[in-house]
Every structure is written in structure tokens, then in C-alpha cells.
Amino acid sequence: VVTDPYLLKEINVMTVTKEELAFKAPFELRVTRDDYVHAFLAWFDISFEACHKPVKFSTGPHSQYTHWKQTVFYTIDTMSVVQEDKIKGTLSCAPNERNNRDLDIVIEYELDGADGAIGREAKERIEYKMY
Numbered sequence: 001v002v003t004d005p006y007l008l009k010e011i012n013v014m015t016v017t018k019e020e021l022a023f024k025a026p027f028e029l030r031v032t033r034d035d036y037v038h039a040f041l042a043w044f045d046i047s048f049e050a051c052h053k054p055v056k057f058s059t060g061p062h063s064q065y066t067h068w069k070q071t072v073f074y075t076i077d078t079m080s081v082v083q084e085d086k087i088k089g090t091l092s093c094a095p096n097e098r099n100n101r102d103l104d105i106v107i108e109y110e111l112d113g114a115d116g117a118i119g120r121e122a123k124e125r126i127e128y129k130m131y
Helices: none
Strands: 023-030 035-042 045-048 055-058 071-081 086-095 103-112 123-128
Touching (some): 071 123
Antiparallel strands (some): 045 055, 086 103, 103 123
8 A cells, every 4th residue: 555545435324315325536645655556445444333332443454354355446557656646536436227236436547746757647537337
């Protein structure tokens, strides 16, 4: 993991509507070391507090193991990044038209290089569909 985490969407399961589960969220990831980016990771942190014994856990890569794991969204090309670069973009999530239990994800991103070096540009729009 070569960037700081970024909260894409907060969902209150007590009040969320079906329509709110389709969304487009902006993100900005700050690169923490010189490395290569091959994919984006997604995970969730959860808190059940409206019960007699509250439960909280994370499925993130830096957390204690759970059976949930993370979702990996591979990029088309590998990005060469340096510390303090920013990867800016949006993630769109919507139910699949054929099966509304499946999700269609679109990630659009652009590398904003801290050093302004030519040859390290990256800009993509990738559709991840479940069939």
C-alpha cells in the first residue's frame, strides 16, 4: 500500500435508502513513498452500535485478518509514483442492470506528479462490471 487511505463513502445502515447506494464519489490519494501502483484497494470499516454489545472492525489491509478481505481494482497500466504525488479521481458505484445484487464500478483517475516529470503521466477510465 503506497498511499494514505481515503474515505469514499459513509453509509448509515439504519437510515440509508436504496437510491443512496448508487453514487459517485471523488477521491484524492497522497503517495507516501516512491513505488509502483498496479491497482486500487477498497475495503470497509464497520461499526454496529445500536445493540447491547457494540462491535467494530475493519477489513483494511493494515487491520487484523477477517474473512472479508479487500477488493482489488487492477489498473490498465502501472503508474510510477514518487512520494507526495497525488492520484485524483472518482469512483462510481451502481447496481448491475441484469442482477441488482452485483455492482458496476467505474474508476476515473489522473496522476498529479509532485515533481512534474514528463513520462509519468497517467489518466484512465476503467469499468469493472460483474456478469
